[in-house]
Amino acid sequence: MNKINVLSQETIDKIAAGEVVERPASVAKELIENSIDAGATAISVEIKGGGIEYLRITDNGSGIDKDQIQIAFLRHSTSKIEKAEDLNCIRSLGFRGEALSSISAVSKVELITKTEDSLLGASYIIEGAKEISLTDIGAPNGTTFIVRQLFYNTPARKKFLKSESTEGSYVFDVVEHLALSHPEISFKFLLNGKEKLMTSGNGSLSDTIYQIYGRTIASNVLDIDYKDERVSINGFIGQSVIARGNRAFEHFFVNERYIKSNTLSKACEEGYYGFLMGHQYPFFVINIKFDEGAVDVNVHPTKQEVRFEDESNICELLTKVLNQRLRKREDILEAKVEEEKIQPSSKVFQQFSQALTKTTEVVPPSSNSFQSAQDFIGQQHSDSIPVSEPTTDSKPVKMPEPFEKDRLEKIKQSITAQIHSDTPYEKKFAEKNRGGEKYEQISFLDKEAIKEHKIIGQVFDTYWIVEYDKNMYIIDQHAAHEKVLFEKTMARLKTQEMTSQMISPPVIVSLTPQDILLYQQYKDAFESLGYRIEEFGGNELAINGVPGNLLNLNPKDFFLEVLADCQSYKASDSFDMIVEKVASMSCKAAVKGNNKLSLPEIKTLIDDLLKLENPYHCPHGRPTMISFSEYELGKKFKRII
Incomplete structure (x- = not known):
């Protein structure tokens, strides 16, 4: 030793x-x-x-x-x-x-x-x-x-x-x-x-999100606010349009302490089920506050890991809070016309500096006054383009002093008006996300709104155009039908009313010994979906019945496809497996693109879609509809400059 x-x-x-x-x-x-x-x-x-x-x-x-x-x-x-x-x-x-x-x-x-x-x-x-x-x-x-x-x-x-x-x-x-x-x-x-970040410290989380992430993300978040006798949960969660391909934008804070938790991340991602496509992750800033003693922060030297007194209930609550909030909000992707990325304040400032260079011999202004003005506008628009400082070699133009003073005063008033009319946080966004209803539009799915829908027609035998309230809504018939089938099947699963369609003669399926064991592991799940299967001897199964809404599919091929996917699941994930397979079944049975539907058929489909609690995404998270405003179309055709 x-x-x-x-x-x-x-x-x-x-x-x-x-x-x-x-x-x-x-x-x-x-x-x-x-x-x-x-x-x-x-x-x-x-x-x-x-x-x-x-x-x-x-x-x-x-x-x-x-x-x-x-x-x-x-x-x-x-x-x-x-x-x-x-x-x-x-x-x-x-x-x-x-x-x-x-x-x-x-x-x-x-x-x-x-x-x-x-x-x-x-x-x-x-x-x-x-x-x-x-x-x-x-x-x-x-x-x-x-x-x-x-x-x-x-x-x-x-x-x-x-x-x-x-x-x-x-x-x-x-x-x-x-x-x-x-x-x-x-x-x-x-x-x-070089300054890379500056937050105001005014106590507004929505403003801080804007100052860190910019306008696009800040204008696409929803506030959450939940409280009971044990815990409070508040913050902002992103809509599907700002989802990312990794978890970099998932932020948890427990009693104002930043933490990392795969368990909490998974709980929040489950709250987004049906709102995001696969391999997409949401943006959120979530603050969780517990009473004293409900959380242990003394479990890791860096204090970025904590232990909860009742972790399973907290995860269940998180999933519920996020899912309910997402369902309360219209989540239709709005198409935008791409514009030159020049901020109005930059144009105003350029006009200001150009005007100043054309005044009397006392122009241009001192570098200090220029810098002060530039700093002010920079604070109002952190993403403004750089503005060149006026040169000192411009030829001075003499003007009568009273006229010059009046002219400069008008320029000043114009600048002030334009700056204050273009505040970076967008007052509409701020008030909307702090609980105000002032800027909430009537939902596309509102019962009264549906009466005003005007179905224009179908394009490419795939997309349906609906006009409503100065917006053009484009609906993907395949994603829409897929979502309707998914919700109907899920409703039957919950009430145990899944129907089976018997087939004769039975379809015989030959499997490997491993596949037989896999089927036996998930036998109850297959039966709950509507399959009626018996052992046929050796490594063969006889499919006597299939789910009622899958009669038009090849029962053997689809059964093998579902069984193969089950290899990635654990026994404890049986319900998750059911949900995933229901989504797959809905996709297989749904009407495809390039299939021309009649007007009565599409009316029925749209009516069924709009009755759903979350009609905005198919089971895989793809959007079922997008919108294009009259204003955006006007800009595209240069009717609005």
């Missing part, structure tokens, strides 16, 4: 740092969470070299008393808890007391801090867990951490970091998550000296 050694404190610190400090994003997360716990209302994050070479966090929080600074860098020193019992009622983001000790063990740290009651601030420098200096310094209220040369003394750790751009993106993700969980705090993120 090798000799047992007692590790040095330096080695212990570096090992401990490995549990908390994985990359620059880990440092940013711990320090920003400390800023939030300190009551900051504004937090600035700046990185250079991906955060490996330089990372600065500045806040306007409560600061740290000078006599507490050195203690704060000791392992397991914290102001968040005092005893073990406090772990049952944690409300702060940080509480382990490991962050500062771990960060300082593997980097060069400079701390500048000042409390409101102190006349002077303090500067503290610590490198590789070794104190360098502690001095008085002039500083504003709050705290600034500057972390340089991460892993400079642990090169083995540093070589496993990714490229600077990738590490920088991880830091941005951290800022993004914390901004979404704390819309009441203004966050600013700078990458290599």
Whole structure:
């Protein structure tokens, strides 16, 4: 046996740092969470070299008393808890007391801090867990951490970091998550000296979503708000039009703490069943708040995993809340005319600067006044195109002073009117998503609306055009019929009224021994669908009856297809398997494209579709209809400029 050694404190610190400090994003997360716990209302994050070479966090929080600074860098020193019992009622983001000790063990740290009651601030420098200096310094209220040369003394750790751009993106993700969980705090993120994100901190989550993700996503989210005696669930969920091919836009916050949970993700995705196509994932920002003791956050060093007291019920509730909210909202994909991506404010500003260059000899304006105007408009439209600064070599034109003043005043009024008429958050969107009904249109599916539907006709023997309320709705007959069959079959399944159509003579199917075992595993599921099957001897089965709505399909081929798909399921997934197979059956039996239907047939189909609770998507998540407004058509034909 090798000799047992007692590790040095330096080695212990570096090992401990490995549990908390994985990359620059880990440092940013711990320090920003400390800023939030300190009551900051504004937090600035700046990185250079991906955060490996330089990372600065500045806040306007409560600061740290000078006599507490050195203690704060000791392992397991914290102001968040005092005893073990406090772990049952944690409300702060940080509480382990490991962050500062771990960060300082593997980097060069400079701390500048000042409390409101102190006349002077303090500067503290610590490198590789070794104190360098502690001095008085002039500083504003709050705290600034500057972390340089991460892993400079642990090169083995540093070589496993990714490229600077990738590490920088991880830091941005951290800022993004914390901004979404704390819309009441203004966050600013700078990458290599360039501002990449600025949130207002006005407390509006919808505004924060706009400032991070832009207009398209912000205008296609729905608010959710649920509360009972155990838990509250609120936030925003995306409509199908902004779905993505991965889970990057799924955000969970438990008691304002960002977490990762495959179980919760699956629960939310099940809430979208029937609203999204396969391999598509929704956008959502969901805040879940529990009473004290219902959730354990002390299960992982990074605090991104939690344990729930009653996880199965929470997942069931999440699925229900999302599904009900999606069903309450019309989800018809609206076709848009592609336009030049030039913001009105940019055009206005160009007009403004051009007008100013044509005034008297005192023009152009000073660079400071120009920059102030440009900053103002930039804040109103973060996605505006750059505007060139007016040149100083333009030939001045002399005009009578009174006329010039009047002209400039009119320009100013015009600019003000146009800027304020084009607010970036779209007041309609904001009011709509905060519960207001002012901008809700009458649903296409409303009973009174259906009376006004005007069926124009069929195109390509596949799509039906319906006119209503200055909108043209295009319905895919195959997706629509598929959805109707699916819902009817599901209704029969729930009431155990599935019918079987007996066939004579029986269809004999030869299977492998593995397929026989697979069929026996799912025998009850096949019977619930309407199949009537008997063992015929050896590895053969006799199909005596098929589901009533599948009589026009080849019973042998379809049975083999369904059985083959069952290989990907577990015994516990039998109901899920039924749902998937019902969807497949509906697809097989539905009228296809390029099949001409009569007007009475399409009227019946549309009526059946519009009676459904969710008629907007087929069982596979494809849209059954899209809309094209009269306004969009007018723009396409240049009738509207």
